[in-house]
Amino acid sequence: MTGSMNIMAAAIAILGVMPSALGEGLVCAHVVDGMSRNPEMYGKLRTTMILACALVETTAIYSLLISILILFVIGK
Amino acid sequence: MFDHFFDLDIPGEVYSSLIVVLIIVVLSIIVAIKARFHNPLKKPKGLLLIAEIGVKYFDNFARDLTGGAMPEFGGFIMGVAVYLFLAFIFGLTGLPSPVTYMAVPLSLGLTTFLLIHLVSAKYTKWAYFKRYIDPLPVFLPINLLSMWAPLLSLTLRLFGNGIAGWALLTIVEVSLRDLSAAIFSFMPTDALGNNWNEIFLAPIPMAVLHAYFDLFSGLIQTVVFISLTAIFIGQEIPEEVVVNNYQERRKSL
Numbered sequence: 001m002t003g004s005m006n007i008m009a010a011a012i013a014i015l016g017v018m019p020s021a022l023g024e025g026l027v028c029a030h031v032v033d034g035m036s037r038n039p040e041m042y043g044k045l046r047t048t049m050i051l052a053c054a055l056v057e058t059t060a061i062y063s064l065l066i067s068i069l070i071l072f073v074i075g076k
Numbered sequence: 077m078f079d080h081f082f083d084l085d086i087p088g089e090v091y092s093s094l095i096v097v098l099i100i101v102v103l104s105i106i107v108a109i110k111a112r113f114h115n116p117l118k119k120p121k122g123l124l125l126i127a128e129i130g131v132k133y134f135d136n137f138a139r140d141l142t143g144g145a146m147p148e149f150g151g152f153i154m155g156v157a158v159y160l161f162l163a164f165i166f167g168l169t170g171l172p173s174p175v176t177y178m179a180v181p182l183s184l185g186l187t188t189f190l191l192i193h194l195v196s197a198k199y200t201k202w203a204y205f206k207r208y209i210d211p212l213p214v215f216l217p218i219n220l221l222s223m224w225a226p227l228l229s230l231t232l233r234l235f236g237n238g239i240a241g242w243a244l245l246t247i248v249e250v251s252l253r254d255l256s257a258a259i260f261s262f263m264p265t266d267a268l269g270n271n272w273n274e275i276f277l278a279p280i281p282m283a284v285l286h287a288y289f290d291l292f293s294g295l296i297q298t299v300v301f302i303s304l305t306a307i308f309i310g311q312e313i314p315e316e317v318v319v320n321n322y323q324e325r326r327k328s329l
Contacts, residue, residue, distance in 0.1 A: 051296070
């Protein structure tokens with residue numbers, strides 16, 4: 001019983017990646033907008049986009065961390 | 077003498093961290109000796125050239141983000157960046173990466189956290205304690221809670237990236253090994269009784285995944301960590317100092 005509850009808890013915890021994915025999509029969409037407006041900024045915008053994506057990813061990584069902890073550390 | 081030395085149950089990541097530090101120390105000594113005996117009128121080559129480019133890049137980086145108020149700050153940033161990047165790509169050797177052990181990101185986060193508060197105390201003197209009752213004294217408990225946010229976010233970002241990459245790589249590796257053993261189960265065992273049917277599928281996908289999760293992700297997280305450190309510390313430097321510094325630099329040019 002505890003094992004299945006742990007798996008359910010991990011599945012609920014991983015739902016937190018959804019808004020983060022939406023945020024990353026927004027970042028990429030706006031960067032593509034900016035690139036199409038002035039293509040000479042391509043290099044700078046790409047670097048900033050990768051940085052911003054890594055920042056937005058953080059919340060998703062918190063969720064992943066919590067679900068990994070539930071599965072492999074608390075569940076034992 | 078060393079009979080009970082390994083009974084301490086020190087986790088492997090600590091040894092990895094020590095190896096990384098050792099590599100950096102040896103590299104630094106080599107670069108220092110090369111720089112000492114190098115003719116400054118000639119062009120630098122090889123390792124010295126890379127070191128000079130790195131020092132210049134990180135000095136400029138620190139100067140841009142802290143407004144030139146702390147010229148020695150570039151050294152700290154460069155040390156953290158080199159250690160962090162080597163720690164991330166240390167997983168490529170097959171030994172455990174130091175970032176997957178909570179104490180290592182926590183130490184790095186604590187260093188930044190202490191620097192934030194020390195720099196703030198240095199520039200604002202006794203008015204430093206004003207930050208805890210910022211708009212109104214009623215906000216004291218909220219400020220006492222929110223002061224830990226940078227520490228928590230820096231630590232968990234590094235640790236989460238390290239442990240997520242490690243967990244994904246381990247899951248993929250184990251499943252590919254089992255799949256390979258199932259597909260090539262017709263292979264006979266060799267003279268020593270070993271069965272070599274587990275090794276066929278994993279190498280190429282694992283190489284790609286290692287390149288992404290160790291090299292690319294490590295580089296990005298290093299850049300994010302040093303940018304956040306510099307931004308957090310740059311926030312604490314008052315604008316007068318930054319403006320004065322710019323004017324002095326413009327005069328000297």
